Amino acid sequence: MAITNSKDCNLIFYTNPMSRGQIVRWMLEETGKPYQMEVLEYNASMKDPEYLKINPLGKVPSIVHNGKVVTECAAICAYLADVFPECGLAPSVTERADYYRWLFFAAGPLEAAVINRTLGFDVPQVKERMVGYGTYDAAVDTLAKAVTTHEYIAGSEFTAADVYVGSHVIWGQQFGSLPKSKAFQDYAEKLMQRPAYKAAQEK
Template identity: 60%
Template sequence: MAAELTLYTNPMSRGQIARWMVHETGVPHDVVLLDYGTTMKAAEYRAINPMGKVPAIVHRRQVVTECAAICAYLADVVPDRDLAPPPADRGDYYRWLFFAAGPLEQAIITRALGIEVAAEKRAMVGFGTYDEAVGTLEDWLKSHDFVAAGRFTAADVYVGSHVMWGLRFGSLPTLPAFEAYAARLAERPAAQSAKAADEALIAEMQAAASAS
């Protein structure tokens, strides 16, 4: 019998964020692995996500794409896991969830692409400068163990994934606040189980590629 939740992903993608969030919920789920350029671009999957990108989830016929949206959605539909603050206390929760999805990611990608935004154009890009975006998050994490509500929430899955990825691959500076935050999140059993699942799949893919 099919599970009520299906995760469409590739282990070498932002699908790692969605898998972590799914593991945090504890909801039984199916996983559909997609390949870049083939099944990810096929009509069957484009009917779910016309962008032909992962991750996506289908939960009780409800399609959700975009990692931040997946995190927020799953927190709401599995309330017993307490992965979101009460609605009246969600200011910081929404603030940092969408800060990471907007200014922070824009700043990181722009820098990675080698794009230098002229000073007179900075008001147009939203994040201002890379240093401003990074510094804003750093200042918050200097005085907060988690980004919202004084405890772990779904926002930490998304923000934390950016920080952990950034530290690993050098797209974020190795600042003490970031390192301490990443270390706290890495202790979560769901983060560990999701990471193990994706790393096992990556190893299989690499072995298959070497054998071909």
């Protein structure tokens, strides 16, 4: 394991550069809090018994904060926004409807639709009610409307939901898993100008 940053830090981030760990690294940079990063290798240190105690699936990213383990990108983003409220990365509790809605839409229906399409699987019409997204086109159209309704995904302010949803949109534009459209391109370009996004990419 390659270790960087302070060994005395109470926030440890397990990742690999070629993984969804990029989402969490962006979120960590948005908080501005110190963290220790451990880079794991596929089919090697990710499968070490020591790491499997943290994430039994042997995948990244994971974080350990004050001895508590959090896995899954959407959960990590929401967790970090909650434990560091002074960073302003979550709306007030009474204003979190859109925040939760789109954070978990991206983690559920959108990701399933995109991955199935990438794998070459299209849901038969008679089976559409069995999947959470119905059709790829329906999921994409829903997302396109969401990113153009407000300045950011949950309203007028940037939040942790933009880190997660935005990562899907940025990757979708870069790798072709989402259609090229003005709605997606404008949203992606706006987020890519954030200093924390740039800092995460440099790392």
